[in-house]
Amino acid sequence: MKYDIILAGVGGQGILSIATIIADAAVNAGLQIKQAEVHGMSQRGGEVESGLRLSDTAIYSDLLPAGSAEMILSMEPMEALRYLPFLSRDGYVITSTAPFRNIPDYPEDAVKKDLEILPHVVGIDIETLARENSMPKSANMILLGAAARHIGILTPEHLKESIARIFGRKGRQIVETNLRAFDMGYAKI
Amino acid sequence: MTETRLLLGDEAVALGALHAGLKGVYAYPGTPSTEITEFIQKSEAASAAGIHCTWSTNEKTAMEEALGMSYAGCRSMVCMKHVGMNVAADAFVNAAMTGVNGGxxxxxxxxxxMHSSQNEQDSRFYGKFAMIPMLEPSTQQEAYEMTGYAFDLSEKEKLPVLLRLTTRLAHSRAAVSVQPGPDSTVRLPAAKDPSSWVLLPGNARKRNDYLTSVQTHLSDIASxxxxxxxxxxxxxxxxxxIASGTGWNYVMENGAAETGFPVLKIGQYPLPEQKIKEFAASCDNVLVVEDGQPFIEEQVRAIAGSGTRVLGKLTGNLPRTGELNPDSVGKALGKEPVQFYAKPQNIVPRPPALCQGCGHRDVYIALNKVLASYPDARVFADIGCYTLGALPPFCAIDSCVDMGASITMAKGAADAGLYPAVAVIGDSTFTHSGMTGLLDAVNDRSNITVVISDNLTTAMTGGQDSAGTNKFEAICLALGVEPAHVRVVVPLQKNMAEITAVIREEIDYNGVSVIIPRRECMQTLSRKKNKTK
Structure with a gap:
């Protein structure tokens, strides 16, 4: 069994933290994993993508082949669409619905339409949820919670253990906020 | 005891080196190599063992410092991005001539x-050029194992060993099974044979004969x-x-082994000629799959007999530029990529941009304001975050070539009569390769205006220490820039009138001026704030 995910977003939105948590959970669940990311120039408000491959057998390529991703998990709606060529036929798009407008002429209506016509798409306004629940820095964990029901190769408990482990050095309060964010996203789907 | 660690390719190299008894790592930050040194800097074990890991001023100083450590009998490692090899090349090539003592x-x-670079040069050519052994891992596990192997090989052959990574391995994570090595660093007696270390022509000729004579042996051990x-x-x-590095991964991803293709994996160079000859003789066609330039492919053409057709990048079976991926390699193996959803047409690119609040922004706003009244002005910029000044809304720079080229190109242009010739260079790039060019300009009294945009860090690669912090005025004065023409400003919107006035005055001055806009990088500032919270 394998599970390929494309994580997408804009530099600074915290997609690499999501990647770190899923990767950590996968290793602890005894799975093979490859997680490719690009550092450097793209961090400065540019498009950021990380390919995450989980499997119970050997994984050779660090990069996903086209049409192979079971999920596109995105912190930003237009960024979710950018990687559609990687989505498998029955793959899910799980995305924040809040546009990140740092470019002129952001095609907001077109993005909405292009998302709506996909067969399996879950849009969730994680930014508003995070703000309303006083957890402005945990929008990414709400998104991970929303994705957790679909990442069948890992249990939500695996992911929560990793949240506790990864955020552990930042203190108990931050761990609790992020776990709460995760549960909130999980309950939304 | 074996343990499993989740590691980037870069981190696997770092841990491999630590477990092999490393005494020091020397490096200048550069994507995608930075995390090797950072891993060692963060390692408590490395710190307890007193392993050297502070940043060097540039790749050449790093290479020479590592060679000195090897001379003294310890294992040392130098890390850089591919274009750093150009900077280190003098020391690198001649380290093959001297040979090494400690690995x-x-x-x-x-x-x-070119995810974060200005060219696609393939470092394997440097290894061949210097005639030294080279290793190229495909997986994070191999990156870990090869690093330890590389130190042993280096000490056995008494030659430096080049380990070549590509972005997709350097910046991809996987579980790696590791075996903590010796508790102490390796220490051999210091070298003392001047006939190999003093490269006078008489000695160098002998060393050159020796290096040439071991090439067949090195190819055999690769077999x-x-x-x-x-x-x-x-x-x-x-x-x-025939596949190497990340190319091999894509071959295997496409099920080459299961579909009956024999695959020769190349992990060590000089190429195992004997092995390649035998392999090629048993096939009508050989497809060469390698990330980078057609380095193996060209050599296989010479090694394989005329009965074998060699396919790859030179024959159009694989793309000639850009990194390989599972789909491009699949195509070369006769598999069409599967795509269910096209990228919608309305998606627009989202290029990187200078951060909100970044001091470089104010520098470019000020420069654009002043230079609007000088239509012939040219701005020669350099390598760093501030290269993004090329993009809208600033469109403020006219060149960016290599580390340090801003000052020297401005000087050359000024020599040809171009005015105003402005150089924009970051603090870390200035100490890396800008200082010597500034001395040229001072000695010639060149009519240039140099802007050292100082954000107190090496920002582009993630905020590493910058070698010249707190020393820039002193450096410029010591190089001979007139004290009246070393000007420091604080790049903030509220200071715009002052900054533009300073730029105008220094452009009007006929000689070398240095303006230092100084304000901390927003990224390092916010990281510090988070830490103190």
């Missing part, structure tokens, strides 16, 4: 597709390297595959 491993991280092996059925196949 010396040079890690070059190539960036096919028997644990990192050179064949999978799949060798006999009776009409197409065989």
């Amino acid at each position: 010396l491993v040079i890690v070059a991280a190539d960036d096919p597709s 028997f390297s644990p990192f050179t092996f064949i999978t799949g059925e060798k006999d009776g196949a009409d197409t065989g595959i």
Whole structure:
């Protein structure tokens, strides 16, 4: 069994933290994993993508082949669409619905339409949820919670253990906020 | 005891080196190599063992410092991105002539597709040029194992060893099974043979004869390297595959082994000629799959007999530029990529941009304001975050070539009569390669205006220490810039009138001026704030 995910977003939105948590959970669940990311120039408000491959057998390529991703998990709606060529036929798009407008002429209506016509798409306004629940820095964990029901190769408990482990050095309060964010996203789907 | 760690390719190299008894790592930050040194800097074990890991001023100083450590009998490692090899080249090539004492491993991280670089040069050519052994891992596990192997090989052959990575391995994570090594660093007696270390022509000729004489031996040991092996059925196949590095991963991803293609994996160079000859003789066609330039492919053309057709990048079976991926390699193996959803047409690119609040922004706003009244002005910029000044809304720079080229190109242009010739360079790039060019300009009294945009860090690569912090005025004065023309400003919107006035005055001055806009990088500032919270 394998599970390929494309994580997408804009530099600074915290997609690499999501990647770190899923990767950590996968290793602890005894799975093979490859997680490719690009550092450097793209961090400065540019498009950021990380390919995450989980499997119970050997994984050779660090990069996903086209049409192979079971999920596109995105912190930003237009960024979710950018990687559609990687989505498998029955793959899910799980995305924040809040546009990140740092470019002129952001095609907001077109993005909405292009998302709506996909067969399996879950849009969730994680930014508003995070703000309303006083957890402005945990929008990414709400998104991970929303994705957790679909990442069948890992249990939500695996992911929560990793949240506790990864955020552990930042203190108990931050761990609790992020776990709460995760549960909130999980309950939304 | 074996343990499993989740590691980037870069981190696997770092841990491999630590477990091999490393005494020091020397490096200048550069994507995608930076995390090797950072891993060692963060390692408590490395710190307890007193392993050297502070940043060097540039790749050449790093290379020479590592060579000195090797001379003294310890294992040392140098890490850089591919273009850093150009800076280190003098020391690198001549380290092959002197040979080494303690194991010396040079890690070059190539960036096919130029994710964060200005070219696609393939460091393997440097290894061949210097005639030294080279290793190229495919997986994070191999990156870990090869690093330890590389130190042993270096000490056994008494030569530096080049370890070549590409972005996709350097910046991809996987579980790696590791075996903590000796508790102490390796220490041999210091070298003392001047006939190999003093490269006077008389000595160098002997060293050159020696280095040339071991080439066949080095190729033979590559044939028997644990990192050179064949999978799949060798006999009776009409197409065989020779693959290295990340290219091998894509071959395997496409099920080459299961579909009956024999695959010769190359992990060590100089190329195992004997092994390649035998392999090629059993196939009508050989497809060469390698990330980077057609380095193996060109050599296989010479090694394989005329009865074998060599396919790859030179024959159009694989793309000539850009990194390989599972789809491009699949295509070369006769598999069409599957795509269910097209990228919608309305998606627009989202290029990187200078951060909100970044001091470089104010520098470019001020420069654009002043230079609007000088239509002939040219701005020669350099390598760093501030290269993004080329993009809208600033469109403020006219060139960016290599580390330090801003000052020297401005000088050359001024020599040709171009005015105003402005150089924009970051603080870390200035100490890396800008200082010597500034001395040229001072000695010639060149009519240039140099802006050292100082954000107190090496920002582009993630905020590493910058070698010249707190020293820039002193450096410029010591190089001979007139004290009246070393000007410091604080790049903030509220200071715009002052900044533009300073720029105008210094452009009007006929000679070398240095303006230093100084304000901390927003990224390092916010990281510090988070830490103190």
